[in-house]
Structures are given as C-alpha cells and as structure tokens.
Amino acid sequence: MILFSICSLLSFVIMLAHGGKLPDPEVKIEVVHKPLMCHRKTKYGDMVLVHYEGYLHSNGTMFHSSRLEGDKNPVWFTLGTREVLLGWDKGLQKMCIGERRKLIVPPSLAYGKEGKGKIPPSSTLLFDIEVIDIRNGPRSHDTFQEMDLNDDWKLSKQEVKVYLEKEFAKHGYSPNDTHNEAMVEDIFKNEDEDKDGFISAREFTYQHDEL
C-alpha cells in the first residue's frame, strides 16, 4: 500500500515536471494478438497487406471494414510514406505477419479538424488492424540490394533486365527479350538522371513526383 502511494506520488511529480508543454500527439497502440513465429517485421517502405475496421472513438460507430465492404479483400499500402493516415504510418511499425493491433489515433494524425465523409471534424479514431502479408516496397533498400547483383551500389542495365525477367517469370509471363529490353530503356530514361548508364542508390530511392 505504501509502495503504491509512493509510486503514484512519483508519477504525479513527473507529470508536474513535464507540465507546461503538451506532448506530441501520439498513437496509442494495443497489441491484441502477436504470433509466436515472426520472420520479419514491418518497416519503413514495406508494402503491407492488412484487413481493418475503423470506428469513431467517441461512440464506437464503425465507418469502414475491409472485411465487410467493397470487394472484401485486404488492402495493400506502403508503410511510412504518407500513403495512408499518419496514425497508421506511426502505429503499424514493427508488426509481424498475423499480428493484430488496436490503434487510437488522435485527429491530428487522422482526418484533422475537417473530418472526411462519414468522419466528423476533430474525430479520434479507433482502428482494429491485422497484418496479412509484408513485401519489399518497390523502392526499398532491400529491393535495391536484391537487384544489385555485384554489390557496387549501382544498377546496370543488365541487372535491371535480370530483375525484370525474374519478376515476369514469378508472375507467370513467358519470357520476351524484346519487351524487357524496351522496358529497361524506358526505366533508364526516367531513373538515370545523370545519364551515366547506371541507376545509383540515390536515383533509385528518390521518389519522383507524379506529373
């Protein structure tokens, strides 16, 4: 009992010491389920496949469910690139395949003061999210290393071609050299900015603005 009150006194004092400045808005994360086996964890730039439900935190109204709405398929997104809500980018790091989390996302990391569609202005949201699959993002460091066969930190046309051939084969397309070579030329036209005949790591990871 005495220990308990000392602890709560301590945390009260710590709270006072932090008083004055408001902490950055944070996502509250609750791990609902974590699988025993975990071969890889989500990280910046990964493509992540999820099923999710979204609720208004105020009264629990569900505003979206990937399991019940649309084509009922899970959805892919790229983590950490603001393709989705900031609350997701922050709250879905280091997750295993099969892991489920509840996120409580403040409005500033969701739809803000304006709200959107079914979501009223300044809404705190609750998401229930399950990770179904994780893949290397198209521009990830891992993808670059996989493509860079001789580890010289740049991609030759040959390396890009080999990668394309592998990718096409993986998806069941019959090999077509003419087509692949045309694609490689096209890729280099766009990505090899300094025209030295190689795609550097910097050129590769740079996100080109869509025109």
Ligand SMILES: *[C@@H]1O[C@H](CO)[C@@H](O)[C@H](O)[C@H]1NC(C)=O
């Ligand atoms: C929950 O809140 C939203 C937004 O304020 C409102 O539109 C909805 O009717 C509420 N639902 C219930 C069950 O109270």
Ligand SMILES: *[C@@H]1O[C@H](CO)[C@@H](O)[C@H](O)[C@H]1NC(C)=O
């Ligand atoms: C290979 O690709 C070229 C160029 O895209 C196309 O014209 C040709 O029909 C393709 N050949 C085969 C066998 O699919």
Ligand SMILES: [Ca+2]
């Ligand atoms: Ca190389």
Ligand SMILES: [Ca+2]
């Ligand atoms: Ca280059």
